[in-house]
Amino acid sequence: MSGTPFSTKQRILEAAESLFARHGFAGASLRQVTSAAKVNLAAVNYHFGSKDKLIEEVFRRRLDELNRRRLKALEALQDDASLEEALSAFITPALELAHEGEGGAAFVRVLARAYAEHNDQLRAFLSNNYGHVLKRFTQVFAGKLPHLSRDELYWRTDIVAGALTYAMADFGIIQRRPNVSEREHRAQAIEHLIRFASAGLRAD
């Protein structure tokens, strides 16, 4: 198997991630993908079975990594860690992944697209690979916000996830200014998000 510096499978995954991010799942054709990956058109169906399966694999690869990092950051926390620290364990890995190489940024947009697609199959897949992590974090938040009811906590965690998704995908109007490095821009985004979210969570 494999052989070349990067295997056919990996090259397809990376090209697909980038093209799905730019043109959407329906908008990016397998011919574009295989052409960018410099592999034969039939390779996708050979290695992944279908375009849909390829889409799933694009998700799985990055989501596994993101979840791994989030849980690791969460476990590194002391019991008496602040709400801000817990939020950082949730937010920082996401925004870091979002700016790692070309693929990271691409994946984040793909993720945002998945939300937008409202595709039930994809949502179920995301919920399965993602839901338990969100649950863990919600529990930690709950411990640091004893004044919140369950309902209240769910709503606010949801809002945090929304603001984060939005920030990850660079949807906002705020564009990084030329004199600010990408690393610095990300640091600012993390800082603002945590400050905003912790105040929002603590409200009342």
Added chain:
Amino acid sequence: MSGTPFSTKQRILEAAESLFARHGFAGASLRQVTSAAKVNLAAVNYHFGSKDKLIEEVFRRRLDELNRRRLKALEALQDDASLEEALSAFITPALELAHEGEGGAAFVRVLARAYAEHNDQLRAFLSNNYGHVLKRFTQVFAGKLPHLSRDELYWRTDIVAGALTYAMADFGIIQRRPNVSEREHRAQAIEHLIRFASAGLRAD
């Protein structure tokens, strides 16, 4: 012109809105649209010129209405209105529109898709029809948050817009429970968003 209860043009717009919401711009074909609208396939190119122009029209129709309502709500505010009231003028029209009939919900998803598409042409269009409203609101927020620097204010307004977009599109994990009416669910969403956002904006 027109004739039937609803003109060909309107029927196309409504069918397109619904189908773009469900399958995306690339994912919904003109044949699906014209079939759902019960009009001839060629009618789209006759009335709108192209599929892209049709997409633009889908946006213009709803965005004009949303902006109109937001500005009206903003102007109805007293000078000494609270931050929460200003936020409500921004948030409430959006979430109301998002739950008006079938078309409203569809449009919101279309809007979310537009964000995800990262299509420069569409983004420019949105910025032109939308930017000045956001600027107006930011100014009002600024008046009620004198402790914030310009940068800080921009960041936080951006986060609010993100959380709102997320909430409008029903991206969140929180699903309306069967024993809660849609109207009540929306009211809760508005309430939670305002409380969260006002605390986040006031942070520090």
Added chain:
DNA sequence: CTATGCTTCAAACGATCGTTTGAGTTCCTG
């Protein structure tokens, strides 16, 4: 009534889509 301009229609255009095929190549194993 005829003529004119707007609208609708069925049909077809070339292009591109995801997928399949079957022969060819490569590489490890026995």
Added chain:
DNA sequence: CAGGAACTCAAACGATCGTTTGAAGCATAG
């Protein structure tokens, strides 16, 4: 070295895409 699995390849499949065409329908104005 022979055999076979793993993989790549060019070519083609039928389906569907956005768009165009030219004739037919239909109202209003002269």
